[in-house]
Amino acid sequence: MLAEQFVFVIGALICLLGAAGVIGFRNPVHSALSLVTTLFGIAVLFIALDAEFLAAVQIIVYAGAIVVMFLFVIMLLGVDQTDDIGFEPLKGQRPAAIVAGALLVVGLVAIIVLGAITGEGSANAEIQAKVPNVEQLARSLFTDYLFAFEITSILLVIGVVGAVTLARHRREAFIDQDLPHDELPEPDPTPAGEVAP
Amino acid sequence: MILAATMGPEPYLILGAILFTMGAVGLLIRRNALVMFMCIELMLNAVNLSFVAIARQLDDIGGQIAVFFVLVVAAAEVVVGLGIIVSIFRRRQGATADDLSVLKG
Numbered sequence: 013m014l015a016e017q018f019v020f021v022i023g024a025l026i027c028l029l030g031a032a033g034v035i036g037f038r039n040p041v042h043s044a045l046s047l048v049t050t051l052f053g054i055a056v057l058f059i060a061l062d063a064e065f066l067a068a069v070q071i072i073v074y075a076g077a078i079v080v081m082f083l084f085v086i087m088l089l090g091v092d093q094t095d096d097i098g099f100e101p102l103k104g105q106r107p108a109a110i111v112a113g114a115l116l117v118v119g120l121v122a123i124i125v126l127g128a129i130t131g132e133g134s135a136n137a138e139i140q141a142k143v144p145n146v147e148q149l150a151r152s153l154f155t156d157y158l159f160a161f162e163i164t165s166i167l168l169v170i171g172v173v174g175a176v177t178l179a180r181h182r183r184e185a186f187i188d189q190d191l192p193h194d195e196l197p198e199p200d201p202t203p204a205g206e207v208a209p
Numbered sequence: 210m211i212l213a214a215t216m217g218p219e220p221y222l223i224l225g226a227i228l229f230t231m232g233a234v235g236l237l238i239r240r241n242a243l244v245m246f247m248c249i250e251l252m253l254n255a256v257n258l259s260f261v262a263i264a265r266q267l268d269d270i271g272g273q274i275a276v277f278f279v280l281v282v283a284a285a286e287v288v289v290g291l292g293i294i295v296s297i298f299r300r301r302q303g304a305t306a307d308d309l310s311v312l313k314g
Contacts, residue, residue: 139270
């Protein structure tokens with residue numbers, strides 16, 4: 013057995029168990045921790061595929077930042093109570109979703125097994141075994157993909173501004189749009205930082 | 210190259226297809242908005258895995274660059290999405306998508 017096959021089997025098992033946990037656990041906190049498991053398995057597979065930089069970034073950004081932010085929001089909203097999985101608001105949606113998923117996976121696997129991978133690697137982005145992975149990524153990122161990289165910085169600024177705008181605590185009148193109201197309610201007297209009752 | 214012989218990309222692509230489908234099914238059957246978001250992350254990661262597998266097959270670093278950009282976009286998306294979820298559910302008890310029925314009429 014090849015060493016890579018061994019690593020692949022272990023990594024794939026970690027990924028699949030984590031993914032099953034994400035959609036199976038009732039508690040969102042458990043789902044978030046299962047997501048960490050899957051992300052870690054994918055990082056292992058990245059190393060098996062000679063993408064060391066991406067494996068490190070996967071752990072740092074996904075497991076370290078994104079999942080922690082998920083957990084932070086779960087705790088902030090206080091929604092860490094268990095989810096009622098049995099309740100089905102749309103009749104027949106869940107069996108339909110599972111059938112559609114089965115069809116999707118059968119179709120995708122059929123394409124992978126029956127089809128062949130076509131296409132050519134580009135001439136100036138060839139992976140060289142002697143050059144470290146980080147150096148090759150950096151060379152490509154700051155030459156061929158420089159414009160996309162700069163656009164990415166604009167995207168991140170927009171994301172920060174959007175998050176601040178959305179999550180800011182507004183002081184003006186709060187209207188619960190689910191309730192019928194004839195006139196606007198009084199402005200919220202609760203000072204910022206306190207949780208409204 | 211650490212390993213002498215390497216596998217083809219097909220096992221990785223099949224694993225990616227299975228993970229993508231699990232994410233899609235989870236997105237459809239779960240009601241908690243945060244768990245739905247996690248399923249989207251699952252789908253993004255499945256695609257990342259396929260990108261890296263194909264990058265090695267075609268011997269092209271561009272696939273890894275694409276994964277890098279997907280990571281950045283995923284981070285920005287999570288920031289904005291969680292901001293929306295926080296602002297919607299700050300004054301509600303649950304975080305299920307069924308609570309958002311303002312447009313139902």
